[in-house]
Amino acid sequence: xxxxxxxxxxxxxxxxxxxxxxxxxxxxxxxxxxxxxxxxxxxxxxxxxxxxxxxxxxxxxxxxxxxxxxxxxxxxxxxxxxxxxxxxxxxxxxxxxxxxxxxxxxxxxxxxxxxxxxxxxxxxxxxxxxxxxxxxxxxxxxxxxxxxxxxxxxxxxxxxxxxxxxxxxxxxxxxxxxxxxxxxxxxxxxxxxxxxxxxxxxxxxxxxxxxxxxx
Amino acid sequence: xxxxxxxxxxxxxxxxxxxxxxxxxxxxxxxxxxxxxxxxxxxxxxxxxxxxxxxxxxxxxxxxxxxxxxxxxxxxxxxxxxxxxxxxxxxxxxxxxxxxxxxxxxxxxxxxxxxxxxxxxxxxxxxxxxxxxxxxxxxxxxxxxxxxxxxxxxxxxxxxxxxxxxxxxxxxxxxxxxxxxxxxxxxxxxxxxxxxxxxxxxxxxxxxxxxxxxxxxxxxxxxxxxxxxxxxxxxxxxxxxxxxxxxxxxxxxxxxxxxxxxxxxxxxxxxxxxxxxxxxxxxxxxxxxxxxxxxxxxxxxxxxxxxxxxxxxxxxxxxxxxxxxxxxxxxxxxxxxxxxxxxxxxxxxxxxxxxxxxxxxxxxxxxxxxxxxxxxxxxxxxxxxxxxxxxxxxxxxxxxxxxxxxxxxxxxxxxxxxxxxxxx
Numbered sequence: 145x146x147x148x149x150x151x152x153x154x155x156x157x158x159x160x161x162x163x164x165x166x167x168x169x170x171x172x173x174x175x176x177x178x179x180x181x182x183x184x185x186x187x188x189x190x191x192x193x194x195x196x197x198x199x200x201x202x203x204x205x206x207x208x209x210x211x212x213x214x215x216x217x218x219x220x221x222x223x224x225x226x227x228x229x230x231x232x233x234x235x236x237x238x239x240x241x242x243x244x245x246x247x248x249x250x251x252x253x254x255x256x257x258x259x260x261x262x263x264x265x266x267x268x269x270x271x272x273x274x275x276x277x278x279x280x281x282x283x284x285x286x287x288x289x290x291x292x293x294x295x296x297x298x299x300x301x302x303x304x305x306x307x308x309x310x311x312x313x314x315x316x317x318x319x320x321x322x323x324x325x326x327x328x329x330x331x332x333x334x335x336x337x338x339x340x341x342x343x344x345x346x347x348x349x350x351x352x353x354x355x356x357x358x359x
Numbered sequence: 360x361x362x363x364x365x366x367x368x369x370x371x372x373x374x375x376x377x378x379x380x381x382x383x384x385x386x387x388x389x390x391x392x393x394x395x396x397x398x399x400x401x402x403x404x405x406x407x408x409x410x411x412x413x414x415x416x417x418x419x420x421x422x423x424x425x426x427x428x429x430x431x432x433x434x435x436x437x438x439x440x441x442x443x444x445x446x447x448x449x450x451x452x453x454x455x456x457x458x459x460x461x462x463x464x465x466x467x468x469x470x471x472x473x474x475x476x477x478x479x480x481x482x483x484x485x486x487x488x489x490x491x492x493x494x495x496x497x498x499x500x501x502x503x504x505x506x507x508x509x510x511x512x513x514x515x516x517x518x519x520x521x522x523x524x525x526x527x528x529x530x531x532x533x534x535x536x537x538x539x540x541x542x543x544x545x546x547x548x549x550x551x552x553x554x555x556x557x558x559x560x561x562x563x564x565x566x567x568x569x570x571x572x573x574x575x576x577x578x579x580x581x582x583x584x585x586x587x588x589x590x591x592x593x594x595x596x597x598x599x600x601x602x603x604x605x606x607x608x609x610x611x612x613x614x615x616x617x618x619x620x621x622x623x624x625x626x627x628x629x630x631x632x633x634x635x636x637x638x639x640x641x642x643x644x645x646x647x648x649x650x651x652x653x654x655x656x657x658x659x660x661x662x663x664x665x666x667x668x669x670x671x672x673x674x675x676x677x678x679x680x681x682x683x684x685x686x687x688x689x690x691x692x693x694x695x696x697x698x699x700x701x702x703x704x705x706x707x708x709x710x711x712x713x714x715x716x717x718x719x720x721x722x723x724x725x726x727x728x729x730x731x732x733x734x735x736x737x738x739x740x741x742x743x744x745x746x747x748x749x750x751x752x753x754x755x756x757x758x759x760x761x762x763x764x765x766x767x768x769x770x771x772x773x774x775x776x777x778x779x780x781x782x783x
Contacts, residue, residue, distance in 0.1 A: 158593055198682055202644035203589040210590050243486040245476060248585055295723050295762040296487060324678060324701070325758055330724035341679070341701070 147175075148183050155187035156194075158207045160214070167215045177222040181230050184212050188259035192344030202252070205343060209255035216258070232263045234354040237279045237317075238289035239267030241300035249323055250291035252343045257289075260347050273300075273307035280313050286357065287350050290336070292323045301334040309335075318353045322346055360559055367562030371429045372629050375564060378716060379632050379671060381693045383749035387742060387781030389774065390718070390752050392432035392760025395487045396770075397422045399763060406479025409436040409488055410464040412549035416556070423557055426770055431554070431563045432760060433636065435462045437488035440472040442572065442581055443520060447513045449613050457569070457617040459543050460550075464488070469538045471522035474581070487763055494584040495519045498591060501598035504582070505605045516582060564629035569617030571637035571665060571672060574607045574657040575599075579641050588641070592649045599653060607657045611664045618670045633670040634696070637661070643678035655686055666694045673718075676702060684710040693750075700757045708745045717745060718752040720773075723762040726755070731772035738776035746781060753777050 145153070147170050154163035170180055191208045194200040223229065236257055240250050247269050257264050265283050267275060276288060288308070290301045301321050308314050319336040322343070331339035337353075340346040360368070377384035397418035398408035407414050419434045441461045448456040464477045476482050476489045495516055496504065504511045518525045523535035557563040578599070579588035591599050618633035625631055637658075645654045662672045672695050679701040687697055688711065698718040699707055707717055721737045722729075729737075738753075745751055755761045755773050 160593065201646040201682075203592060203641075203646045203649065206586055206589045206644075207593045243483070245482075245489055245491060251586070294487060294489070295727060295758055295764055298724055298727065299764060325723050325762075327722050327724055329722050329729060333724060333728040 233261035239271035571614035739780035
């Protein structure tokens with residue numbers, strides 16, 4: 145088995161020390177850091193599939209996120225040193241909406257989206273509609289992700305979508321909402337393009353949007 | 360008490376007692392729980408509702424007066440913040456361990472805890488109080504926690520969590536504790552007044568209510584933060600295990616104490632079967648690799664001890680528990696209320712049959728934004744699908760009760776649905 149395959153396997157099996165050890169070994173051997181990042185994407189994809197099939201659970205996603213983050217942190221200085229950057233599949237602006245300060249779910253999405261190759265602009269928690277609008281103007285993202293755990297978040301999501309409409313930016317972005325109390329009813333009310341309770345399904349939806357956009 | 364009120368009291372008591380003892384009632388009982396809905400209903404700010412007990416009592420009373428339910432469920436003007444304090448009292452002052460029930464903003468002002476955020480303080484005046492938790496312990500400290508949980512929580516966790524107690528021998532800390540005690544008396548007085556008014560004026564039966572907690576949730580919510588607790592399972596399983604072994608007996612003792620009432624006190628309640636509310640948190644998150652050993656077994660010990668003590672654990676399964684439903688069959692039959700959030704209730708009925716009393720409701724988004732017709736229709740569909748063969752309690756919605764933003768006409772539609780479609 146190649147080191148690349150071995151690393152992917154260690155990540156998927158959530159064997160943190162082994163995965164990090166292999167990543168270090170590969171960098172020391174002078175391997176292209178972009179290839180390592182590409183393996184992170186592959187590992188995240190497999191983990192996502194396992195989650196959707198019900199084989200993996202939130203704790204597995206959180207642990208996988210820690211490993212992915214750990215390896216990216218080792219790889220990043222090397223990228224800088226070589227002056228290369230990774231091809232971005234799309235740009236995501238994400239935040240927990242106004243009034244809500246929960247971020248565990250959002251953080252899982254951020255890590256998974258980065259591993260999948262998205263450039264992620266994380267606005268943090270309790271983000272007012274206007275800050276989403278400003279971030280869209282400033283970063284010109286493909287996708288806006290809105291997260292929230294509380295029921296009040298649903299109303300904040302709607303106000304955010306309305307503000308995006310008012311600013312004339314609605315056609316420029318796809319909008320996905322996520323969180324424990326979000327469902328089809330909430331999605332229709334908010335006027336989002338998609339909803340999910342599931343980080344990896346969310347990533348899949350976003351990747352599909354990026355595919356469609358390319359066509 | 361008027362004749363009408365006492366007739367209502369008898370009718371509700373009978374309905375609740377039947378469902379709790381495995382008999383089929385005349386119809387499905389509706390037990391709501393409230394967070395900030397009553398504040399909106401009478402038009403006061405969340406900030407005032409969570410800090411002025413008089414307004415809190417007035418608002419909750421108005422809701423139970425204007426809407427016809429079967430039992431007063433939880434009505435919380437905020438989020439809890441005192442569990443570490445409760446636990447340290449369990450050996451020396453068991454009465455304090457169970458009576459310091461503090462879910463209102465003045466407690467946050469006094470203790471300056473880092474667990475919670477409040478309307479009119481860290482949050483705008485009409486945003487609900489939120490429990491955020493945090494990381495108050497390092498992984499290296501698990502051994503110390505396991506060695507002596509009460510000592511460790513007293514000496515290390517409490518000064519880190521409560522700003523006012525950060526220097527326990529300071530004048531500020533002594534003062535905060537005295538004020539805290541005084542506030543507990545005020546708050547318990549308000550709760551008592553509310554219960555009495557609901558009974559005497561509106562005919563809602565009284566029932567003893569205690570609290571329980573899943574040991575791993577205690578670590579996640581109060582000591583290590585959810586994210587770190589989950590990764591600790593992979594990184595330091597043995598340490599977590601030892602800590603759970605040390606914490607579980609403490610939690611059992613505490614939650615049993617919350618429902619061990621002297622006969623004379625129990626006699627004063629209309630319904631003499633204590634409920635123990637156990638809100639679960641990590642239940643849907645923990646991988647099956649760890650679920651049994653780290654989450655389920657310690658929790659099961661708590662549940663079984665409570666059942667043996669004659670109480671009915673009323674367990675709120677947060678999130679989607681569908682993949683783990685079979686585990687519930689391990690619990691004593693007919694002795695548990697399984698209150699589900701996003702678990703598929705139809706599937707729950709299929710898997711669990713009449714093994715437990717199932718509790719749940721419809722989509723929160725629908726309660727908030729749907730039309731009364733649609734709410735009625737969905738609630739009726741749910742009731743018809745899951746009420747048989749008995750042992751079902753309607754909760755309204757799924758977010759631990761009635762979502763704050765629920766339209767009053769939709770709450771009416773829910774009540775209508777129970778009346779029309781909840782009959783046996």
